[in-house]
Amino acid sequence: MPPQPPRRSHPTGRAGLSAALALAVLLAACSRPPDETPDTAQGDVSEARAPVVTIGEDQEVPVWRAPDVEVDAENIAGLKQQAAEALEAGELFGSDDDAIPLYMALQQQAPTDAEVSAGLDHALEALLARGELALADVDADPAQLRSAHEIAAVARTVAPADPRVAAWLGRLDLVDQAQQASLRGERALNDGQIGEDGKKDGAIAYFREALAIRPHDARATQGLAAAESGLIRRAEIAAGKDDYTEADMWLEKAASVRPQLDTVAQARTRIxxxxxxxxxxxxxxxxxxxxxxxxxxxxxxxxxxxxxxxxxxxxxxxxxxxxxxxxxxxGLFRPGQAFTEALRQGGRGPELVVIPHGAFRMGADAREAGSSDAERPTRNVRFDRGLAVARHEVTVGEFRRFVTATAYRTRADRRGYSTVYDERSGNLVRRNGVDWRSDYAGAPAGDHLPVVHVSAKDAQAYAQWLSDQTGQHYRLPSEAEFEYMLRAGSPGPFPWGAGGPPEDAGNFTGALDESPSGRHWRNAFADYGDGAWGPARVGSYAANAYGLHDLSGNVSEWVADCWHSNYRRAPSDGKAWINPGCQERVVRGGSWASSPQQTRSAWRLGSDVDTTNARVGFRVVREI
CATH class of the missing domain: 1.10.10 (Arc Repressor Mutant, subunit A)
Structure with missing residues (x-):
């Protein structure tokens, strides 16, 4: 056996071939712009290029040509041995001393040599087996597609008519078609053409085309996932702009991309x-x-x-x-809410209750028994804002705190007298030494009794002090506000409706009431008794529907309005009707000594601003 030629190391092995192929592609890219043909390319670069096979729109593989191998009678045996060893080592086509170039050169020299034919056939089988592995790995390693085309270039040269080659090239072609469709899908996706409405030139259509050609194609599957993500991203952007209708629309479109998965459901949860x-x-x-x-x-x-x-x-x-x-x-309150406010000098102000806003019909028509023209014409009054109202009349103790803090002197204190109830005569009489510290009969008053013997100006001074102490606006109620809070939704002649008062309704003139000396009222509610003669401790009787006590009994109360003989030209918004410098103010609400007629909801009285007596006190309101 002649000596075998030594195995040579070639820089153009499999790695070298790949580098050479890449260099050929790079040279092509550098030598000719995309719109130039070989005829118009500058220089001779196009002529120097090897023929190429296009793998895809983004890469090419040169046509493979077997290297020249010199074969003669002296080296044929050695080349056979070298070819067999290369085949055994899996070195198939990377250089001129690999199996396929050697067997092809030997076959040209000895076309009938059975050993050579069998070796070349085994080399072809090994080549196609390697091609199958490359196709199988394309999903995991996209670079394997180029390897498959390099193998295809060799197979076409070795045995273009072999059925095995044709079958394998058919499988490669399907992978190519799927890759081409996926590539078009990726480019459409990059251009924002997702194709959510079934457009044939949209990314979704291209990826589905790829999957129809090659089910489970990883590139196409990932492309569909990217298209779905693009639609979900549009939904998230719409949601970020507070357009959840549009967000739902994009999610619906996304749901049709991969309906078998829960990706969109998760996105719905996030959004x-x-x-x-x-x-x-x-x-x-x-x-x-x-x-x-x-x-x-x-x-x-x-x-x-x-x-x-x-x-x-x-x-x-x-x-x-x-x-x-x-x-x-x-404001910051709720209807029915009760609260007090801290006073700047210490302690807290009177308890207030927030009454609801609303409307009512003010006054009494001519058919109401005991009514007068002063209560007409009736009119609708609406309050668009609620009001905080003192739960009960201002007490002696509350008024004492004001006087102590300010050294204020009331009208009765300065002039030295007021009007009190005289038990011996049963009348109201003037008595010296009576002021806000006194009760209805002139005796020292308990702190929990409603303060009396105060004028309208005294009442306003107390409200102003509360305003100064709290920083809020305290005042006397308007006449309309007083009747509104007194009625508390009742349109009848009395706060409770019609007829005599129900049990525990308030401190009124009842036929069952009796003075300390055994006196009874001549004009009183029949069959009613409240257990008091004179003002009672505030809050002793049932509250009305707004949670307020003693509006229609106990003591009558000063309001902010100047006296007018009727309601013609009265403010329509329920605010106090005030004329600068007026000397007569309105008194509202029945008292412990008022007749049933004067206990009606619409009853009103005009009185001098300096009037003080045992029947009139006041309460405050606070704007909210």
Whole structure:
């Protein structure tokens, strides 16, 4: 056997061949712009290029040509041995001393040599087996597609008509078609053409085309996932702009991309959480705005957005709407809320109750028994805002705190007398030494009795002191406010409706009442007794529907209005009707000594601003 030629190391082995192929592609890319043909390319570069096979739109593989191998009678045996060893080592085509180039050169020299033919056939089988592995690995390693085309270039040269080669090239072609479709899909995706509406030139259509050609193609599967993510991202962007209708639309389109997976369901959950957080944020921002001046308009803007993005009947929307409604009518309070306020000099002011806003018909028509023209014409009065009202009349103790803090001297104190009830005669008489510290009969008054012997100006001075102490606006109620709070929704002639008062309704003139000396009222409610003669401790009787005590009994009360003989030209908004410098003020509400006629809801009386007696006190209101 002649000596075998030594195995040579070639820089163009498999790695070298790949590098050479890459260099050929690079040279092609550098030598000719895409729109140039070989005829128009500069220089001779195009002529120097090897023929190429296009793998895809982004890469090419040169046509493989077997290296020249010199074969003669002297080296043929050695080359056979070298070819067999290369085949055994799996070195198939990377250089001129690999199996396929050697067997092809030997076959040209000895076309009938059975050993050579068998070796070349085994080499072809090994080549196709390697090609199958490359195709199988394309999904995990896309670079394997280039390897498969390098193998295909060799197989076409070795045995272009072999059925095995044709079958394998057919499988490679399917992979190519799928890759081409996926590539078009990726480019469409990059251009923002997702194809969510079934467009044939959209990414989704291209990826599905790839999967129809090659089911489970990883590149196409990943492309569909990317398209789905793109639609979900559009939904998230829409949600970020508070357009959840559009977000739902994009999610619906995304759901059709890969319906077998729960990716969109997870996205729905994320966006639902995002929506819930946004709804809660709008509610909170709206509520915070209500605490600031002009904040109602801001809160309404938040509510408008909230109503647009929140699901129907969302609790947050309902809450903010209610809070805005409350703030519009009650500021930071709620109807029925009771509160007191700290005084700057220590202690707390009178207990207040927030009464609801609303409307009522003020006055009495001519058919009401005991009514007068002073109570007409009747008129509708509406209050668009609630009001905080003292739960009961100002007490002696509360008034004492004011006098102590300010050294204020009341009208009765300065002039040295007031009008009291005289038990011996049963009449109201003037008595010296009587002032706010005295009860209805002139004796020292307990701190829990309503203060009497105070003028309208004294009452206003107390309200102003409360304003100074709290920084809030305290005042006497208007006449309309007083009748509204007294009626508390009752349209009848009396606060409780019609007829005599129910048990525990208040401190009125009842036929069953008896003075310390055994006197009884000549004009009184039949079959009614309240156990008191003179003012009772405040809050001793049942509160009305608004939670207020003694509006129609105990003591009558000063209001802010100047006296007018009727309601013609009276303010329509229920505010106090005041003429600068007026000397007569209105007294409202029955007292412990008022006749049934004077206990009616519409009853009113004009009295000099300096009047003081045992029947008239006052209560304050605070604007909210």
């Amino acid at each position: 639902a959480r995002m929506r819930g957080a946004r709804v809660s944020s709008l509610r909170d921002e709206g509520i915070v705005a209500l605490a600031h001046e002009g904040g109602i308009d801001t809160a309404r803007e938040h509510l408008a957005t909230l109503l647009r993005i929140a699901p129907a009947a969302d609790p947050a929307a309902i809450e903010l709407r209610e809070r805005i409604e409350l703030a519009s009518h009650y």
